[in-house]
Amino acid sequence: MARIADLLAAGLTFSFEFSPPKTDAAQLSLGRTIAELEPLAPSFVSVTYGAGGSTRARTQQVVTWIGKETGITPMAHLTCQSHVRAEIRSLLDEYQAAGIENILALGGDPPKDPADVKPSDYAYASDLIDELDAYEAFSVGVAAHPEVHPRSADRATDRRELAAKLRRADFAITQFFFEAEHYLRLVDELAALGVDKPVLPGIMPITNLGLVQRMADLSGAAVPPWVVERVESVADDPEEIRRVGVEMATELCADLLEAGAPGLHFYTLNRSSATRQSYASLGLPTR
Ligand code: FAD
Numbered sequence: 001m002a003r004i005a006d007l008l009a010a011g012l013t014f015s016f017e018f019s020p021p022k023t024d025a026a027q028l029s030l031g032r033t034i035a036e037l038e039p040l041a042p043s044f045v046s047v048t049y050g051a052g053g054s055t056r057a058r059t060q061q062v063v064t065w066i067g068k069e070t071g072i073t074p075m076a077h078l079t080c081q082s083h084v085r086a087e088i089r090s091l092l093d094e095y096q097a098a099g100i101e102n103i104l105a106l107g108g109d110p111p112k113d114p115a116d117v118k119p120s121d122y123a124y125a126s127d128l129i130d131e132l133d134a135y136e137a138f139s140v141g142v143a144a145h146p147e148v149h150p151r152s153a154d155r156a157t158d159r160r161e162l163a164a165k166l167r168r169a170d171f172a173i174t175q176f177f178f179e180a181e182h183y184l185r186l187v188d189e190l191a192a193l194g195v196d197k198p199v200l201p202g203i204m205p206i207t208n209l210g211l212v213q214r215m216a217d218l219s220g221a222a223v224p225p226w227v228v229e230r231v232e233s234v235a236d237d238p239e240e241i242r243r244v245g246v247e248m249a250t251e252l253c254a255d256l257l258e259a260g261a262p263g264l265h266f267y268t269l270n271r272s273s274a275t276r277q278s279y280a281s282l283g284l285p286t287r
Contacts, residue, residue: 007073008170046076107124180256207242208241209241250278
């Protein structure tokens with residue numbers, strides 16, 4: 001296992017994101033996906049955390065399993081909304097005891113239904129970074145939103161809050177986006193605020209337009225009309241959708257690497273093939 005700050009200092013990183021499985025069958029399927037992606041020798045993989053702690057045990061299980069049973073460095077996502085201090089501290093203590101060295105510190109989202117509101121000692125990712133300051137064990141990442149977080153009052157506020165948390169973290173990973181200029185503008189805006197920490201672009205190869213559009217609506221990212229047109233031109237053929245999705249992701253990745261991105265972070269949706277195909281098209285080495 002390794003600290004992501006050290007991996008980034010040593011060169012480009014290539015990483016994959018998974019979600020904790022909800023069923024036994026999904027667990028087997030995730031195990032297969034991880035086995036299929038292991039030959040790509042990812043720098044690290046990350047495991048998401050369900051809003052309000054809904055996947056707390058499963059995220060922890062998967063992260064710990066990856067750390068113990070594979071040769072891959074894991075990172076645990078952790079959202080702090082709807083958590084009290086004792087919960088967050090006991091989880092961080094357990095990760096530290098298990099030798100986990102990387103945490104993605106997230107604010108998370110408040111519950112939509114007022115009936116689900118739980119006591120919370122935290123509101124923003126920066127509150128979780130306050131907590132993480134007490135732990136030397138962790139390399140800390142934060143989330144960045146190239147097209148501006150949906151709850152930000154405006155672009156300048158978004159960038160100011162991001163710069164403030166990134167100054168105290170080691171790196172950021174972005175929400176997915178489809179045009180390199182969103183990423184490049186974000187990096188320039190952070191530089192103008194005096195922040196030059198590594199920002200890893202989040203890449204989502206499209207395999208299903210409807211799903212990506214729903215995710216984009218939630219995250220504030222836009223699926224540009226030219227992307228929709230390119231996918232809709234092959235809408236009747238799922239294999240062609242996948243081919244076009246991989247082609248667009250590969251073009252974006254190549255542009256980002258050429259522009260100096262410190263690596264690539266793939267949203268896998270717990271499947272391996274689109275990521276493997278993008279990897280192969282980019283000519284990235286496998287073991
Ligand atoms: P925060 O930094 O908490 O900011 C949220 C909003 O508040 C922004 O508008 C920001 O400008 C504003 N803000 C921040 N700090 C302050 C402050 N001190 N005062 C006033 N305003 C402030 N969600 C999950 O539930 N589980 C996951 O595993 C998960 N993984 C993610 C991984 C990545 C790479 C990304 C990009 C997002 C992920 N998310 C995840 C989504 C994330 O939880 C949402 O974006 C959430 O709405 C905000 O959390 P945050 O850490 O992105 O933002």
